[in-house]
Amino acid sequence: MAKADSLQGSMDLLVLKILSRRPGLHGYAIMTAIQDISGEVLRVEEGSLYPALHRMEEAGWIRAEWVTKDTGRRARLYEVTAAGKRQLGMEESRWQAVTLAVNRVLREA
Amino acid sequence: MSLWTRLANVFCGERLNREIDEELEAHIAEAIAQGRDPVEARRAFGSTMRHREGSRDARLLTWLDSLRADFVFGWRQLRKAKVTSAAAILSLALGIGSCTAAFRLIDALLMRPLPVANAERLHVIAFESTGPLGKERYDSCSYPMFRQMREDVKGQAELIAVSYADRLDLTYGTDAQMEKGYVQFVSGWMFDTFGIRPAVGRLLSAEDDAEPGAHPYAVLSHDYWKQRFGSAPNVVGKSLRIGQTIYQIIGVTEGPFTGTETGTMTGIFLPMAMKNPQTLASWNNFWLRTFIQLKPGVVVKPVEERLRATFHAIQLERAKTLVSLTPQQMAHFFEESLFVDDAAAGRSNLQRDYKRALGVLAALVGLVLLIVCANVANLMTAQAGARSREMALRVSIGAGRWRLVQLVLAESALRAIMGGIAGGVFAWWAAPFVVGMINPPNDPARLVLPGDWRVFAFAAVLSLVVTALFGAAPALGASSVRPAAALKGGENPHRKGWLTHGLVAVQVAFCFLVLFVAGLFVTTFDRLTHQATGFSSERIVNLETLTQQAQPSVNWDQVAEHLRELPGVQSVAMTGWPMMSGESWTEDIVVNGAAPGDVVSDFLAVSPGWFEEMKVPVLDGREFRREENYPNAAIVNQAFANEFFHGENPVGKSFETSGPKNVRVRVSIVGYVKDARSRDNFRFPVRATAYVPFSSVDGAGAPQPRGRGTFVVRTSEENLQALAPVLREEVSKARPEFYVSNIRTQAEIIRGRTFRERLLAMLGMFFSGVAIALGGIGLYGVLHYSVVQRRKEIGIRLAVGAQPGRIAQLVTANVFLMVAVGAIFGLVLGVAASRILVSLLFEVKATDWRMMAAPWTILLVTALVAAIVPVMRAVRIDPVEMLRAE
Numbered sequence: 004m005a006k007a008d009s010l011q012g013s014m015d016l017l018v019l020k021i022l023s024r025r026p027g028l029h030g031y032a033i034m035t036a037i038q039d040i041s042g043e044v045l046r047v048e049e050g051s052l053y054p055a056l057h058r059m060e061e062a063g064w065i066r067a068e069w070v071t072k073d074t075g076r077r078a079r080l081y082e083v084t085a086a087g088k089r090q091l092g093m094e095e096s097r098w099q100a101v102t103l104a105v106n107r108v109l110r111e112a
Numbered sequence: 113m114s115l116w117t118r119l120a121n122v123f124c125g126e127r128l129n130r131e132i133d134e135e136l137e138a139h140i141a142e143a144i145a146q147g148r149d150p151v152e153a154r155r156a157f158g159s160t161m162r163h164r165e166g167s168r169d170a171r172l173l174t175w176l177d178s179l180r181a182d183f184v185f186g187w188r189q190l191r192k193a194k195v196t197s198a199a200a201i202l203s204l205a206l207g208i209g210s211c212t213a214a215f216r217l218i219d220a221l222l223m224r225p226l227p228v229a230n231a232e233r234l235h236v237i238a239f240e241s242t243g244p245l246g247k248e249r250y251d252s253c254s255y256p257m258f259r260q261m262r263e264d265v266k267g268q269a270e271l272i273a274v275s276y277a278d279r280l281d282l283t284y285g286t287d288a289q290m291e292k293g294y295v296q297f298v299s300g301w302m303f304d305t306f307g308i309r310p311a312v313g314r315l316l317s318a319e320d321d322a323e324p325g326a327h328p329y330a331v332l333s334h335d336y337w338k339q340r341f342g343s344a345p346n347v348v349g350k351s352l353r354i355g356q357t358i359y360q361i362i363g364v365t366e367g368p369f370t371g372t373e374t375g376t377m378t379g380i381f382l383p384m385a386m387k388n389p390q391t392l393a394s395w396n397n398f399w400l401r402t403f404i405q406l407k408p409g410v411v412v413k414p415v416e417e418r419l420r421a422t423f424h425a426i427q428l429e430r431a432k433t434l435v436s437l438t439p440q441q442m443a444h445f446f447e448e449s450l451f452v453d454d455a456a457a458g459r460s461n462l463q464r465d466y467k468r469a470l471g472v473l474a475a476l477v478g479l480v481l482l483i484v485c486a487n488v489a490n491l492m493t494a495q496a497g498a499r500s501r502e503m504a505l506r507v508s509i510g511a512g513r514w515r516l517v518q519l520v521l522a523e524s525a526l527r528a529i530m531g532g533i534a535g536g537v538f539a540w541w542a543a544p545f546v547v548g549m550i551n552p553p554n555d556p557a558r559l560v561l562p563g564d565w566r567v568f569a570f571a572a573v574l575s576l577v578v579t580a581l582f583g584a585a586p587a588l589g590a591s592s593v594r595p596a597a598a599l600k601g602g603e604n605p606h607r608k609g610w611l612t613h614g615l616v617a618v619q620v621a622f623c624f625l626v627l628f629v630a631g632l633f634v635t636t637f638d639r640l641t642h643q644a645t646g647f648s649s650e651r652i653v654n655l656e657t658l659t660q661q662a663q664p665s666v667n668w669d670q671v672a673e674h675l676r677e678l679p680g681v682q683s684v685a686m687t688g689w690p691m692m693s694g695e696s697w698t699e700d701i702v703v704n705g706a707a708p709g710d711v712v713s714d715f716l717a718v719s720p721g722w723f724e725e726m727k728v729p730v731l732d733g734r735e736f737r738r739e740e741n742y743p744n745a746a747i748v749n750q751a752f753a754n755e756f757f758h759g760e761n762p763v764g765k766s767f768e769t770s771g772p773k774n775v776r777v778r779v780s781i782v783g784y785v786k787d788a789r790s791r792d793n794f795r796f797p798v799r800a801t802a803y804v805p806f807s808s809v810d811g812a813g814a815p816q817p818r819g820r821g822t823f824v825v826r827t828s829e830e831n832l833q834a835l836a837p838v839l840r841e842e843v844s845k846a847r848p849e850f851y852v853s854n855i856r857t858q859a860e861i862i863r864g865r866t867f868r869e870r871l872l873a874m875l876g877m878f879f880s881g882v883a884i885a886l887g888g889i890g891l892y893g894v895l896h897y898s899v900v901q902r903r904k905e906i907g908i909r910l911a912v913g914a915q916p917g918r919i920a921q922l923v924t925a926n927v928f929l930m931v932a933v934g935a936i937f938g939l940v941l942g943v944a945a946s947r948i949l950v951s952l953l954f955e956v957k958a959t960d961w962r963m964m965a966a967p968w969t970i971l972l973v974t975a976l977v978a979a980i981v982p983v984m985r986a987v988r989i990d991p992v993e994m995l996r997a998e
Contacts, residue, residue: 053132
């Protein structure tokens with residue numbers, strides 16, 4: 004079982020991608036989304052999601068907002084910024100390039 | 113998130129923590145809401161603390177946050193050692209405060225540009241001549257000279273004539289309402305050239321200065337307007353009388369401009385053309401300064417060259433009229449050369465007189481600050497020694513060296529900042545205090561001493577430098593701590609010895625220097641004040657008196673007679689001016705028809721009874737008689753007899769001199785008296801003086817009236833201050849034309865001659881006290897910590913039978929060696945420095961062994977006193993207890 008944060012840099016990619024499709028998720032929802040979509044293959048180490056979110060927020064790729072939900076609990080919802088979208092494009096193409104290269108090595112080695 | 117929020121987050125750490133915690137908690141709550149087991153959810157989440165740290169770092173400026181933490185920690189450290197911290201901060205405050213105060217003075221007097229447009233282009237003409245003391249600079253010009261020079265550099269520069277600021281008697285109402293005010297005659301175009309605008313009315317213009325005597329207008333400075341008239345706008349149109357001339361006030365300047373004479377605030381500006389016509393026309397009457405405002409882009413050199421040529425031409429012309437000069441005087445006359453000096457900060461005699469004194473003061477306070485730094489550095493190094501375990505622990509759990517340096521530096525900076533703030537308060541008080549001591553209390557020097565960015569920047573930079581100076585050593589010491597050794601408790605106690613001992617030597621050297629220089633100043637002041645004046649100033653009050661119109665001498669006698677009858681008055685005599693008041697009158701002396709020599713004699717008019725009243729012993733002959741008039745009789749002093757009669761008794765002989773209206777007269781000598789000091793400079797021997805009768809007649813024998821003179825009153829009461837107003841009133845009561853312009857006791861006048869020396873002596877004493885206290889504390893600290901550090905060794909030595917004397921020697925030997933080394937260095941520095949001080953000293957030599965012995969003795973006693981407690985503590989160490997504690 005691979006941990007997301009052991010995949011160098013792929014955490015940012017996953018978070019940005021999910022938030023770009025479904026804006027306004029809180030941390031827990033982002034985590035479950037990664038797990039569900041990857042078919043339970045990728046698991047995020049729960050606590051370390053937050054420093055990553057805050058780092059990305061600091062970099063200006065995502066922004067957060069406190070909302071009070073119907074249940075009365077407050078939650079911090081995230082969405083991608085314009086800079087985050089650009090970053091996502093870059094990360095995606097980098098990911099493509101890397102997987103292509105890795106696949107080629109696996110195929111031709 | 114912007115830099116700003118990250119910055120803000122540093123100082124809202126708690127809120128940030130809460131926010132992060134809330135989000136993390138929300139996560140777990142969400143997990144539980146999704147149906148996960150609470151315990152499992154928490155376990156899966158991991159350490160909240162660690163995640164919080166991770167998030168925190170992302171959301172604020174880490175370096176700033178650690179700095180903040182260091183300051184908070186430093187503050188706790190300071191509070192933990194309250195006494196040492198207070199001592200350190202207080203001494204830093206004194207050091208930084210004194211330096212800032214000295215800076216404020218130097219800045220205000222010598223550096224701060226005048227509040228005029230383009231002050232950086234402002235210069236002044238100065239001349240260098242050869243006088244009795246070698247090369248001397250003076251900066252006065254005559255009016256025709258000024259006009260000639262202005263004409264010659266037109267196009268390159270504008271020249272402005274400004275008279276010396278004079279404290280004059282003037283009135284806005286009746287004669288009974290006379291008051292004092294600083295008055296300057298200035299070129300009409302000065303305000304325009306300086307870019308100064310009127311606050312009310314209008315200012316002087318070039319037209320007001322075009323025709324002699326035609327425009328009796330006055331302009332007030334803003335400062336004077338505020339103080340004298342409470343900024344009343346209806347002042348324009350008011351008139352004031354100075355001497356016989358009535359001036360009309362036409363306006364008030366705007367802004368802080370108070371003339372060009374730094375240290376004096378001029379209140380009233382008059383046009384040059386209103387000066388009396390003879391003075392304006394005279395080539396030989398030097399009464400004004402010439403300022404040069406260069407046109408944009410013009411450099412000084414060519415203007416200076418041009419003015420030199422003009423000056424040379426003027427000198428050639430003047431030489432033709434100066435027929436009475438000797439060849440040597442003529443040679444000196446032609447050697448005079450012109451300079452164009454920078455005058456952005458204005459130009460005043462106060463600057464000239466105090467430049468060097470302030471420089472010395474700055475050096476003294478600088479030394480004290482260095483002593484403070486050495487002291488605090490030593491204190492902190494010693495503390496760092498005690499904290500080496502803490503530092504070692506920090507290193508072992510992964511703190512970087514740089515973090516430790518930052519930690520210690522933050523603590524130092526905290527000390528310096530607090531010292532700086534307290535120092536600022538000290539400087540706030542100290543600078544005006546020193547200015548207040550420069551001149552007599554009734555006529556203080558007035559310097560603008562703003563606490564603006566210049567002063568603030570200086571204090572801030574100084575605090576930073578100080579932090580670096582005293583904080584660097586302990587910081588590096590902390591960062592080089594070796595955890596293994598320190599945690600075992602076995603750090604080599606001698607390791608940092610060289611540093612502390614070096615600092616002790618430096619401290620002692622500076623201490624010695626401060627004491628030595630202060631000793632020179634104190635001795636100078638002592639010699640000056642104990643110099644014999646040759647007369648008695650006890651209970652003498654001088655009433656410097658003016659009359660509306662010149663009065664015949666019978667009227668003067670009448671007033672003197674009236675004063676004599678007052679209770680509390682012992683005797684009254686009259687003189688031209690008080691002894692040592694700074695005024696003088698000289699004439700050439702010819703004996704037996706010889707050619708006039710280089711040496712002139714001072715003249716002083718005195719009434720009958722003056723010698724008896726002043727207790728100047730009459731060696732031969734007699735005092736003046738009532739019927740004697742100037743220029744028929746004279747009484748001469750010993751210096752006169754030595755100069756012109758080879759030291760023989762001159763009574764019965766006579767000399768020739770210039771009498772009234774420059775007619776040659778023969779004067780017979782009727783008395784011979786001991787030397788008494790009439791000039792104001794203590795540094796020169798008493799000059800040849802001819803006393804002449806107070807009442808005078810002209811060539812035809814007709815009595816000459818007199819418009820000013822001084823009643824010298826010897827009172828029978830000690831309390832002269834109480835009697836002064838009574839005497840002032842009684843003079844006008846005796847004759848209404850008489851008006852007392854100034855009342856000064858003789859003692860006050862004499863004290864006024866040594867203000868600078870008194871200031872230097874007082875400040876020298878003060879800083880010596882500070883230096884000695886700091887030096888003593890420093891020595892004590894070093895000895896104390898060396899005993900603490902070596903207590904194991906001392907314990908063992910005592911256990912194996914060492915004598916207490918041996919222990920005392922062991923503890924103190926190094927430190928006393930350092931004291932000796934420091935003192936020798938201090939002596940070398942002192943003798944070298946004293947060359948710069950020569951002009952401030954009087955009858956004292958730096959190489960005098962007594963001047964050296966005093967600081968030595970004081971230092972030695974201080975060192976011994978400082979050593980007593982640590983040595984006692986060392987010999988009282990109980991070896992058994994000591995070794996058991998380990």
